[in-house]
Amino acid sequence: MAPSGTRIKRGCQRVLYWIPVLFIAVIVAWSYYAYVLQLCIESIDDTGEKVVYLLVYHVVFIMFVWAYWQTIFTQPMNPLKEFHLSYSDKELLEREDRGESQQEILRRISKELPIYTRTNSGAIRFCDRCQLLKPDRCHHCSVCDKCILKMDHHCPWVNNCVGFSNYKFFMLFLLYSLLYCLFITATDLKYFIKFWLNGLPDTQAKFHILFLFFSASMFSVSLASLFIYHCWLVCKNRSTLEAVRAPVFRHGTDKSGFSLGCSKNFRQVFGDEVKFWPIPVFSSLGDGCSFPTCLVNIDPEQPPSPTGPVPTTKSAAEGRQFPSKPLRESQSRLLTTAPSWSDSEGAADKDKKGATNPIMTIEHEA
Numbered sequence: 001m002a003p004s005g006t007r008i009k010r011g012c013q014r015v016l017y018w019i020p021v022l023f024i025a026v027i028v029a030w031s032y033y034a035y036v037l038q039l040c041i042e043s044i045d046d047t048g049e050k051v052v053y054l055l056v057y058h059v060v061f062i063m064f065v066w067a068y069w070q071t072i073f074t075q076p077m078n079p080l081k082e083f084h085l086s087y088s089d090k091e092l093l094e095r096e097d098r099g100e101s102q103q104e105i106l107r108r109i110s111k112e113l114p115i116y117t118r119t120n121s122g123a124i125r126f127c128d129r130c131q132l133l134k135p136d137r138c139h140h141c142s143v144c145d146k147c148i149l150k151m152d153h154h155c156p157w158v159n160n161c162v163g164f165s166n167y168k169f170f171m172l173f174l175l176y177s178l179l180y181c182l183f184i185t186a187t188d189l190k191y192f193i194k195f196w197l198n199g200l201p202d203t204q205a206k207f208h209i210l211f212l213f214f215s216a217s218m219f220s221v222s223l224a225s226l227f228i229y230h231c232w233l234v235c236k237n238r239s240t241l242e243a244v245r246a247p248v249f250r251h252g253t254d255k256s257g258f259s260l261g262c263s264k265n266f267r268q269v270f271g272d273e274v275k276f277w278p279i280p281v282f283s284s285l286g287d288g289c290s291f292p293t294c295l296v297n298i299d300p301e302q303p304p305s306p307t308g309p310v311p312t313t314k315s316a317a318e319g320r321q322f323p324s325k326p327l328r329e330s331q332s333r334l335l336t337t338a339p340s341w342s343d344s345e346g347a348a349d350k351d352k353k354g355a356t357n358p359i360m361t362i363e364h365e366a
Helices: 003-017 019-041 047-073 087-095 099-110 167-196 205-236 240-244 262-270 310-318 329-334 344-352
Strands: 139-141 146-148 153-155 160-162 293-295 361-363
Touching: 003 019, 019 047, 019 167, 019 205, 047 160, 047 167, 087 099, 167 205, 167 262, 205 240, 205 262
Parallel strands: none
Antiparallel strands: 139 146, 153 160, 293 361
8 A cells, every 4th residue: 555545544543543532522521511500500509509519520520531631641651772672683583584593582682671471382572563572561552553561451432552651540530430420420319300200490401410310320330340340450460451361471370470469559550659649640650661570379469278289389489590680769669568588498498487378489670
């Protein structure tokens, strides 16, 4: 296809991608008109009730729009230049025809990078389109046509990839949109009942009140299920992609390889300072290219089972040797209270003391 035809096709695709966002914008604009003008100003007679409803509504509305804006217009972060192949490495890789020879080249390059996950076959994760070694939790988005750090999913409702740079904003968007719908449903309920009892004047306001209640209640159900699911993902320190397919480490597949416990998992997304948690400003810890990793074969957030296969866990932990690399400051704070044994001898000593807790090895990443 000619370059001009390709540009026209991409331009049409960009326009189509904005349709879901425009649909949400129209729904929100109508809900503002229906709630503020038709319900509060036209239908509510009590001045005190009207003022309280309008104040609370506008606080939730502003936070909802702010979070939605940040989710849409925050650019997804891409891997740093260290993960891109140099010109000489690209030429060397292109000259090799065999997959094993190419993997040897990639292994050599990856030794200098904080990369610990692999493909299902155990190969180095490499992106042919971006010509880079994928950092842990990084995936290539076919819609954005680029690699996204800690990619969760591509959301058509925000026309953006949800990843490391805007996952907090996405969570707040779900939270405030849910509160927005629940508040409208709760305050509109009394007047919705009056509609069926013919207690409202016969004006256009009563039809706005009717559809406002139905739309807010229906959106509340879908938003609640989605928000609860992502809360579970945050507590487990998993992305949507990792929940579908567990990451593969050097020792094998481990669904909880990035989990540090519910509290630290939450702070990895929302940051250490409580005052920034409810505000749509970036406060996540780390750089998106490397993550503190708790390499265990069972979920560290579950209580250890007395009858569990402790010997198997021990042998797996003792058989793994990982390079010790300094953590960044934000990542170090996540591991300040976590037990750490730097070698298999320390793990064996811990086991000899008769501890019932599973052996845990903390991998230090750059």
